[in-house]
Structures are given as structure tokens and as C-alpha cells.
Amino acid sequence: MGVWGLKAPAGSRGRAPGQRTRVLGAGPVASALYVAPAFVLFAAFILFPILSNIGASLVGAHGRPGFANYAVAAQDPVFWTALENSLIWVAVSLILEIAAGFALAVLIELYLARGRAIFRTLLFLPMVITPSVIALVFTTLYAPDYGLLFGLFNWLGLADSFPALLGTPSTATLAIIVVNVWQWSGFFVLMYCVGIAAIDRALLDAAEIDGARGLGRIRHIIWPLCRGTTVSLVVLGTIQALQQFPLIYLMTEGGPANASQTLATYIFQTGFSENEMPYASAIAVVLFVLALVLVAVEYGLAGARFAPSSRESRDAV
Amino acid sequence: MRSEHGARRLALVLLLAATAASLLPSVYMVDISLRDSTESFAPVLFAPHPTLANYAAVLATGGLGRFFLNSVIVSTGSVALTLVAAICLSFAIARLKIRGGRVILLAVLSALLLPLASLLIPITVLLKHLALTNTYLGLIGPFAALGIPFATVILKEAMEAIPDELEEAATIDGASSLTLLVRIITPLIRSALIVVAVWQFLFSWNEFFLALVIMTQDAMKPLPLAPLYYEGPYMTDPGKLFAILTLIAIIPMIFYAVLQRWFVGGLMAGGVKG
Numbered sequence: 001m002g003v004w005g006l007k008a009p010a011g012s013r014g015r016a017p018g019q020r021t022r023v024l025g026a027g028p029v030a031s032a033l034y035v036a037p038a039f040v041l042f043a044a045f046i047l048f049p050i051l052s053n054i055g056a057s058l059v060g061a062h063g064r065p066g067f068a069n070y071a072v073a074a075q076d077p078v079f080w081t082a083l084e085n086s087l088i089w090v091a092v093s094l095i096l097e098i099a100a101g102f103a104l105a106v107l108i109e110l111y112l113a114r115g116r117a118i119f120r121t122l123l124f125l126p127m128v129i130t131p132s133v134i135a136l137v138f139t140t141l142y143a144p145d146y147g148l149l150f151g152l153f154n155w156l157g158l159a160d161s162f163p164a165l166l167g168t169p170s171t172a173t174l175a176i177i178v179v180n181v182w183q184w185s186g187f188f189v190l191m192y193c194v195g196i197a198a199i200d201r202a203l204l205d206a207a208e209i210d211g212a213r214g215l216g217r218i219r220h221i222i223w224p225l226c227r228g229t230t231v232s233l234v235v236l237g238t239i240q241a242l243q244q245f246p247l248i249y250l251m252t253e254g255g256p257a258n259a260s261q262t263l264a265t266y267i268f269q270t271g272f273s274e275n276e277m278p279y280a281s282a283i284a285v286v287l288f289v290l291a292l293v294l295v296a297v298e299y300g301l302a303g304a305r306f307a308p309s310s311r312e313s314r315d316a317v
Numbered sequence: 318m319r320s321e322h323g324a325r326r327l328a329l330v331l332l333l334a335a336t337a338a339s340l341l342p343s344v345y346m347v348d349i350s351l352r353d354s355t356e357s358f359a360p361v362l363f364a365p366h367p368t369l370a371n372y373a374a375v376l377a378t379g380g381l382g383r384f385f386l387n388s389v390i391v392s393t394g395s396v397a398l399t400l401v402a403a404i405c406l407s408f409a410i411a412r413l414k415i416r417g418g419r420v421i422l423l424a425v426l427s428a429l430l431l432p433l434a435s436l437l438i439p440i441t442v443l444l445k446h447l448a449l450t451n452t453y454l455g456l457i458g459p460f461a462a463l464g465i466p467f468a469t470v471i472l473k474e475a476m477e478a479i480p481d482e483l484e485e486a487a488t489i490d491g492a493s494s495l496t497l498l499v500r501i502i503t504p505l506i507r508s509a510l511i512v513v514a515v516w517q518f519l520f521s522w523n524e525f526f527l528a529l530v531i532m533t534q535d536a537m538k539p540l541p542l543a544p545l546y547y548e549g550p551y552m553t554d555p556g557k558l559f560a561i562l563t564l565i566a567i568i569p570m571i572f573y574a575v576l577q578r579w580f581v582g583g584l585m586a587g588g589v590k591g
Contacts, residue, residue: 030494030495031409031413034405034406034408034413034415035406035421036405037401037402037406038402038405039406041402041462041465042424042428042462042465044443044458044462045440045443045459046428046431046436046462048439049438049439049440050436052439052442053438053439056439056442104332107332108332111324111325111329112325112328112329113325117578119336120581121574121577122340123335123339124577125339125340125343125570125573126339126343127519128523128569128573129566129569130522130523130525130540130541130566131525131541132542132543133346133541134342136548136558136562137342137343137559140555140559141342141345145358145360146360148345148360150360151359151360151362154360182338182339186339190581190584193585194584194585197585214324235429236429239429239431239432242434243432243433243434245526246541249525249529250545263434264434264526267437268437271437271438277438277442280438284436284437284438287432287435288432288435291430291435295430
């Protein structure tokens, strides 16, 4: 299964796996030339950075090799805050994006007679707006005294209890995550629409004849059949949440008092603002390993949980 | 059926609410850009006296043009380089069936699992050594490298779906592999190419993090860095700042509005496998 789970337009048969094409006049040299551009870019900007990061992170004080940077991180409360916030980013973003994406896609694909394309497009629109622009718009929207949200509180007579969302340590991270979810949900909707549209109509009709309709049909037929889409989106959403930078940097700069710092913003702060490159490299390695662990766990869970159990298929009947 | 009808109506209401929530911040942004300085701090969605004066003032001051030009060059270059590299790689894997193709594909796909922040420092250091900071190539290269995995997934699948007969006919005519790729394969995967180009363009156009650390000279900065540049000077005059934000946001919106039919069509035609 491709990570993205997408496949090319049907209508033509691909060849059986393993069957080799006759020689096209592309010898080993020509073959290498086709691979070369991607290989050079990949080696320079993906492979080399990973290895270089690991190397740089192992240079301690006075240039001695060792794990000093990791020891410093273990003692650094801001590092632990950043790690915790990164995990909160992944969990909250994913839950909200998957829920909103799947629910809205079901409404569009199964309950609308007309206007599907319009809703898909309008819901997707936040996805194409430059994140640095979004950051400033939402900073104003959240602003005490003149923001739109304050206006709403004021209108409801709650002006005195308006929370400074970005200025309060306990709410800053969640307030920014909401913006991220607002931007990305439309993408999840679109991908679920693609997934639902690809379900064989005959299967849905058969389920209906067997009496599965309404919520039962969604839960026992549609949701399991979108499993591939869900797995792809969970992996993609994890990486996206871990690498979010402009929203946090422009809305709180990791503050107040480092309360909304994530691993991504802390790498920037230590590496570029404080010029502690080896320490920042160690945090980058932690982020890299964290991404791999989370994706491995997600694939593990998907294998265990998404397989429709016999009980579920019985319920559907 | 009565309940069916009610469900449809409820679905429409819920979708309209979600759409309103998804559009509201953009409407708010445009409205602030239409306010004069006496109203710009009003906590309302629509201020009473809209004016285009902020746009006139901002465009007269100039300066945005340079950001725009930089964005156009970087994004176009990134789309072109990604397409060339991914088309060639996909062709080698899907049609030439080169040895080790599966391993190469897996290696490329694993790059989808890397958060950009974890690559940022070494990329910056490398570009410094190559004297590529503050150059267009310094952004185009990393953007293309980051875009190749997704592009290769899409293009490889599209190429594999092309029937062998077409290729055989061309080969009998004595066409070389390059002629085959350029004349036969590439035109056949047009919808997949549009999906890749739109995605890569939007990614390159909006990317902030790499641009922030690689383009340190004002003359080289792309549009996503412009808000940072104008935030200070227009602190007390949000109308003008929001006019700039609207001008920045409107470009990818128009781009997507024009191409979304083919983008969504390409995704829909692709379907999803389990």
C-alpha cells in the first residue's frame, strides 16, 4: 500500500507484477540518468541532512564527542514542555481533523443531491491560504479588546470574562491548534470524499437491502471501507502537526514563558535565535525519532483495529 | 420517505454552518482591509464605512512587487524541477523496471515521514557551504526534494496504468526511451501531472520556515515573509496590514479556484486503495 493510498485512473490493465518489459533501448547508463536528478536532490536535501544532524548532535562542549546534548535536553524543562506540546498537537489535531473530515465528507457524498463540488471547494479554501497570513488574521481575531471573538463575548455581555487566549499559558497551545485544524480540515474532507466516492456502489446497495442504513451503514460499511484513507491521513496529519511552525512562531513565538513551545519551534529558537546548533540538532534528532515511532505505532494500531471484525459484519446485516 | 428528506435537510444545514466557519476568517480579513484607521480596531465582522483607500496606499508604496517576483520564481522553479525529477524517476521505476526500483521507491516514500523541522539546520548549513543562501536555487532545491516523494507516488501509479500495447507500438517504430517518455507517456498522465503541479505550487508558494532561515536578505524574500516585514510598521494601522495580507492570500485562492476542477478531478479519478 502506498503511503498516500492513491492510485492512477483505472480503465487500463497494469501488467502483472514481476513481468519485465522488453528492452527499450535504455541501458544501465540511460537508466541511471533517469534516476539521477531525483537522487541528487534526495541525497543533498534529505539523506545528508539526516546523517549530518545525528553527527552534529553528538558534538558536546569543547567539541568532544558524546551524548552531552541529550543529557542537557533531559534536564531542560522547556524541552519537556515542547515534547509534551508536540504530542498534544498530534493528538488534538488528528482527532478533530479526522472527525470533522469524515463527518463532513459523509454529509457531502451521501446526503447531498446537488452542490457537492461547491462544498468540497469552499471547505478546502483555507488550505490554500498562506499560513503566515492566517497567523496574523487569527491573532487579531483572538485579540482582547478589539478582536472579533471579543466582540462576540461583548455582545453576549461576557466582556469581563474574555480570556486572553494567546497570552495565557494554559490556553495558548490549544488556541493555535484550533487554527491548524481550521486550515487542514478541508483537506481531510476532500480526501474522505475521494475515498467514499471510490466505494463500489453495489456494496452500498447490497448493504441497504440487508437493512443497513443511516448511522449503522456509516459506522459498519463506510467507515471500515475508508480505512486506507484514514491510515494515510493519520500518518500525514501526524507529520503535519509535528512540523507546524509559522502559526506558533507568529502567534506566540512559543510563549508566554515557553508555554506553547513545540519541538519544531524550539529547534528554531535554540538553533537560530540562541545559536546553539549542536543542541538544536539533538532536538531535531528527537523530533525525527518521535515521528518514526508515532507512525510505527499508528500503523500497528491500524493493523489491529481497522480490520472489520466478524461481529461488526454481523451487526451490519 | 419522510426521514430521508429530514436527514438531507439537516445535512445541508450542517454543511452550510461548516462552510461559514471555514470562510469567516477570510471575510474578517477582507473587511479589516476595507476599514479606515478610525474603525480598524472595532471588534465587529463588518465595519460600517468600507473604503479601498488602504489598497491604494499599499500599492502606491510599492515593495510588494519584489516579494511577489521572488515567490513566482521560486514556486515555478520548484514545480518544474519536481516534475522533471519525479517524471524521470517514475518512468525508470514504472516503465523501465530498473533493478532496485522497489528499494528506491521505498527510500523515497520514507521521506514523507520526515518533519521538515528536523532537516532545517543541516539544510541551512549545507546551503551556506554551497554559497546558496539568499539564492533562488537555495529554496528551489530543498522544495523539490521535499516534493518528489508525493509526486513520485502519484506519477508512478499513473504510468503503471498505461497499457503495454501503446509502448510496444512505439518501440517497434524504433523510438528511444526518451522519445517514448516525452511523446507517449507524459501526455497520457496529464491529470496526474496537474495534481502534482497544483500541490507542489501551493506548497512552495506558502512555505514559511525554510524561507525564513534561507532568505535573510530583504531583496530575496518570498511573499510568506512579507507579513513579518510589514507587521511592525503597520502595527497601529491594521487596515493597511490587512490589505497586504489580503493581496497575499488572494493569489493562491485564485490559482486554486482556476485549477481546482482538474485537481479534484485528478484525485477523484485516482480513487483510493485500501
